[in-house]
Amino acid sequence: MSKSTGQIVYQISHLRKIYQERCVLDVENFNVKQGEIVAIIGPSGSGKSTLLRIMNFLEMPSEGQVEFMGAIFEQGKEMPLALRRRVTTVFQRPILLNRTVEENVAFALSLHGKEKSQNKVNQALNEVGLEKLNNQRARTLSAGEAQRVALARAMVIQPDVLMFDEPTANLDPYNVLLIEQIIQRLNREFGITIILVTHNLFQAKRLAGRVAFLLEGMIIEINDTALLFQNPQDPRTRSFLLGDMVY
Amino acid sequence: MIDFINIVSLSIKVSGTALLFSTILGVPTGSLIGLNHFPGRKLAVLLIYTGMGFPPVVIGLVVYLLLSRAGPIGATNFPFIPDLFTPGAMVLAQIIIAFPVIAGFSMAAVIGIDPALRQQVLALGATKRQTALTILSEARFGVIVAIIAGFGSIISEVGAVMLVGGNIKDQTRVLTTSIVLETRQGDFALALALGGVLLMITFLANLIMLRLQGRGFDE
Numbered sequence: 001m002s003k004s005t006g007q008i009v010y011q012i013s014h015l016r017k018i019y020q021e022r023c024v025l026d027v028e029n030f031n032v033k034q035g036e037i038v039a040i041i042g043p044s045g046s047g048k049s050t051l052l053r054i055m056n057f058l059e060m061p062s063e064g065q066v067e068f069m070g071a072i073f074e075q076g077k078e079m080p081l082a083l084r085r086r087v088t089t090v091f092q093r094p095i096l097l098n099r100t101v102e103e104n105v106a107f108a109l110s111l112h113g114k115e116k117s118q119n120k121v122n123q124a125l126n127e128v129g130l131e132k133l134n135n136q137r138a139r140t141l142s143a144g145e146a147q148r149v150a151l152a153r154a155m156v157i158q159p160d161v162l163m164f165d166e167p168t169a170n171l172d173p174y175n176v177l178l179i180e181q182i183i184q185r186l187n188r189e190f191g192i193t194i195i196l197v198t199h200n201l202f203q204a205k206r207l208a209g210r211v212a213f214l215l216e217g218m219i220i221e222i223n224d225t226a227l228l229f230q231n232p233q234d235p236r237t238r239s240f241l242l243g244d245m246v247y
Numbered sequence: 248m249i250d251f252i253n254i255v256s257l258s259i260k261v262s263g264t265a266l267l268f269s270t271i272l273g274v275p276t277g278s279l280i281g282l283n284h285f286p287g288r289k290l291a292v293l294l295i296y297t298g299m300g301f302p303p304v305v306i307g308l309v310v311y312l313l314l315s316r317a318g319p320i321g322a323t324n325f326p327f328i329p330d331l332f333t334p335g336a337m338v339l340a341q342i343i344i345a346f347p348v349i350a351g352f353s354m355a356a357v358i359g360i361d362p363a364l365r366q367q368v369l370a371l372g373a374t375k376r377q378t379a380l381t382i383l384s385e386a387r388f389g390v391i392v393a394i395i396a397g398f399g400s401i402i403s404e405v406g407a408v409m410l411v412g413g414n415i416k417d418q419t420r421v422l423t424t425s426i427v428l429e430t431r432q433g434d435f436a437l438a439l440a441l442g443g444v445l446l447m448i449t450f451l452a453n454l455i456m457l458r459l460q461g462r463g464f465d466e
Contacts, residue, residue: 056370085372095367098385107381111373157372 007034009161009193010055014064017050017217025050025217027064032161037187037194039208039225041201043240047217048197052163055195056089069160085112088159092166094150096138101130101149104138108153124152128182144175151182161193162186168203176203183207201241205229213237250417255444258421261334262402265341269401270394273346277353277393278383282365295354298347303340303400307407310340314411332413337421340407345397352396356389357382391460398452402445422448 010032017025025047032038040048053059054066057079065074069086073079096104105121125131128148133141138149147167154162164183168176184207186192198204204211205225212222213234221228221237232238280291314321314331321331329335360382368378383390405423412419414428422445429438 053366058366058369081372081374088372089370091363091367091370093363095361095363097364097381108371111368111371111377153371 008032009034009069011067012055012064013067015051015054015061015066016063017047017054017059018062023217025054027051027217027219030212030219030222032193032195034160034193035187035191036210037183037196037208039196039198039204039211040214041198041204041211041240042214044199046214048214049165050217051214052089052165052195052197055161056087056163057084058089085157086160087163088154088157088161089163089165090147090150090154090167092169094143094146096141096146096149096153098139099137100135101125101138101141102134104149105153105156108157112157120156124156127155127185128152129178144171144178147171147175147179148182151179155186158190159192161195163195163197165197166199167196169199180207201229213240215240253417254420254422254425254441255448257334257419258402258423258445259448261337261408261421262341262398265338265345265401266394266398268338269342269345269349269397272342273349273397274353274383274390274393276346277350277355278357278379280350281354281357282379282382292354295347295351299351301344301347302406303344303404304406304410306343307340307410310336310343310407311410314339331411332415332419334412334419336411337408337419340411341401341404344404344407345401348400349393349397352393353386353390356386356393359389360385388460391456395453395456398456399449402449402452 008031010030012027012030015025015027015030016023040051042048050059054061054073055068057066057068057073060075061073062075065072067073068079069083071079071083097107099107102121102125105124109115109117109120122131122134125134128151130145130148130152133145138146141149151167162183167183168179171179180203183194183196187194194207196204196207208225210222211225211228213220213228213232213236215236221232221234223233228237229241232241277295280288280295311331312318314329314336316322320328329339364382364385365378368381373381403423405427408414408419408421409424409427412421412424414420414424420428422441426438426441426445429435429441
């Protein structure tokens with residue numbers, strides 16, 4: 001399903017995130033291999049988005065560390081900018097600038113100090129099927145189109161790791177299908193590592209090579225997708241997959 | 248006619264210089280307070296809001312006392328401290344009037360931007376400086392309004408410039424102080440004509456700033 005090379009890009013150990021004396025994340029060990037698609041599933045408030053923000057270096061861990069491509073990210077130690085720029089996230093709600101579609105995509109390039117390359121921008125817009133809307137103001141787009149612009153903006157900087165935080169929540173089936181196809185193509189053709197947070201178990205099944213189940217900030221179980229769905233080892237995972245878990 | 252040109256040109260010069268300095272100081276100050284959480288932030292906001300409502304004539308009085316020969320600043324005789332009854336003193340008073348207005352409105356504009364934008368821009372690999380500039384650029388409509396409000400507060404102001412400038416002919420006489428003078432002398436036609444020029448300058452300045460707000464305004 002995914003195109004993993006086996007080399008570890010993320011090595012998370014003893015990671016804890018504490019907000020106002022409340023521990024919201026407590027991950028003992030979690031690895032992500034280069035070129036794989038990992039889905040993180042779990043109920044609302046289980047810490048999925050917090051984990052993603054820490055893995056994108058947007059929030060500092062309270063304890064423990066995230067090792068990314070040999071560099072350590074931990075309390076009081078920022079990730080070097082060059083490495084931070086190898087990762088990006090497409091969030092559930094696309095936040096676009098009050099500019100045209102094309103300018104939104106080119107903006108990501110300008111942040112990286114790269115000249116606007118019309119070719120790259122066109123190519124990214126082409127990938128998401130929005131080349132005809134390049135001069136349209138971003139605020140006039142539908143939710144699905146806006147999410148695809150956010151995806152093109154993330155793609156244009158050619159990250160090594162692309163994270164998605166509920167990328168298709170509230171989108172129509174056509175846009176869900178399009179975005180899923182793009183995610184698969186990015187992984188298959190460019191070898192981009194994908195980390196996907198989703199509530200949609202079917203989506204996790206369709207896209208991911210491995211799935212991690214997160215509950216109350218802890219990874220309860222992580223396994224190959226088929227194994228986790230067919231034969232979950234932990235009763236809490238089984239309960240969640242069957243929809244029995246009350247939370 | 249020459250008098251008239253001098254008055255108009257001095258008005259533009261004094262208020263333009265004051266606007267430039269208060270924008271240079273006010274926009275970054277407002278943005279810093281709007282974007283960052285630090286101890287004393289609420290106090291800073293309170294001081295700025297208080298400054299926005301400060302009567303210009305009181306500011307004129309304070310600047311007058313500070314710059315007078317017996318005042319704490321005037322007595323120092325530092326070369327960069329302007330003398331009373333000079334355009335420099337009028338610029339200083341107008342900076343103090345416009346600064347909190349520009350800082351306050353800029354702060355509100357920056358705070359009004361979706362907080363998720365910051366996270367999104369950082370996630371794309373922006374530095375802190377790039378993030379702040381992006382937020383400021385997204386808040387540009389509000390920031391331009393802040394500058395317009397700052398300009399409005401000083402171009403039409405009369406109390407402070409009268410106190411620290413003294414309304415001296417060919418030296419510190421500006422449009423607003425001339426209007427007061429001509430009205431007192433009963434030359435209502437001239438006072439009205441000066442008022443018309445003042446309105447025209449304000450109109451043109453706002454037109455320029457509207458252009459600066461860019462294409463997004465037309466939507």
